[in-house]
Ligand code: ASP
């Protein structure tokens with residue numbers, strides 16, 4: 001008998017019909033002789049709707065209360081799913097994050113898992129029941145308050161439970177057939193990837209691929225959990241995200257995919273004195289706002305002015321606070337002005353084979369040149385090249401690069417549901 005953890009995302013449980021469809025799938029897994037633990041997200045766009053609602057009653061909702069509110073989304077889907085399965089004549093029990101033993105630190109809205117004690121889930125399983133767990137939420141022992149793990153946190157819940165229960169596999173059900181070589185909403189000819197290492201998946205997730213959240217992939221990598229990302233709308237095999245044995249040589253394609261991201265903005269600090277310590281000063285101020293910066297570029301200082309420009313990218317949502325903090329330090333740092341640009345897009349090419357394959361960058365930049373796409377910033381890791389372009393040329397850039405690396409498939413990728421929100 002195997003133990004299977006299944007996670008269903010918001011679009012897979014968006015309405016009553018979807019919940020019934022998912023329930024059937026869960027019951028089939030149970031009937032095949034497996035122990036089943038299910039993690040659910042909130043129905044459809046519930047979390048966004050609740051956030052909008054909070055924003056209408058007060059400009060800055062209290063973090064503790066916001067977590068109470070948002071955690072309600074997952075409680076709705078867990079209870080509905082459990083009663084559906086019960087109604088089908090099978091035993092099922094729903095559990096909140098805290099009942100399931102998801103112990104976190106105290107950071108509301110971005111809590112980290114510190115311990116997983118799934119005693120009640122084990123009990124339910126040993127009594128033959130299917131355990132249904134509300135994703136995305138936990139409990140802090142010191143404050144005795146409910147926490148949430150940050151957007152997309154249900155993936156992390158599922159992976160953490162799979163690790164704690166030593167599950168055979170953690171299946172992540174979504175509205176596409178798996179991980180694709182590009183976002184199928186942008187590239188119709190994107191190809192489904194059969195197997196990918198967690199290292200490459202981490203780079204793709206960090207570069208903006210939204211199928212799996214980065215923290216869930218990190219957790220799976222650290223705890224050796226194998227993931228199977230697949231559609232809840234079809235029976236097709238999805239993508240296996242695996243951790244190669246240490247030192248094992250895997251012969252995989254050179255390139256695994258192209259990720260794109262429209263969620264970042266660019267700040268340029270213009271006219272910074274080109275002397276030691278200025279970058280340190282600027283980024284200390286930025287760090288003080290809690291913003292997560294991504295790419296950084298410093299221009300060569302213009303010959304006789306002794307001044308240089310420093311640009312960096314960060315999440316759009318961190319833009320205002322960072323601009324204010326820098327503006328306040330203008331005199332102290334001694335720069336001339338600030339520019340804010342939220343019309344940028346980021347494209348990343350990821351592949352473990354890049355390490356050993358010369359010529360990847362030449363092909364990449366030639367493709368962008370042939371399509372007349374201007375590059376504003378470049379950054380690389382061992383297995384990734386990223387560029388910043390204008391936001392409105394991002395989709396074309398993605399398609400161009402995707403074709404240049406022969407990633408196109410003959411069959412059209414299916415997006416079964418979801419608003420991509
Ligand atoms: N419902 C939460 C969100 O939309 C958590 C999740 O879906 O994983 O971010």
Ligand code: MG
Pocket residue numbers: 009010041042044047152
């Ligand atoms: Mg969601």
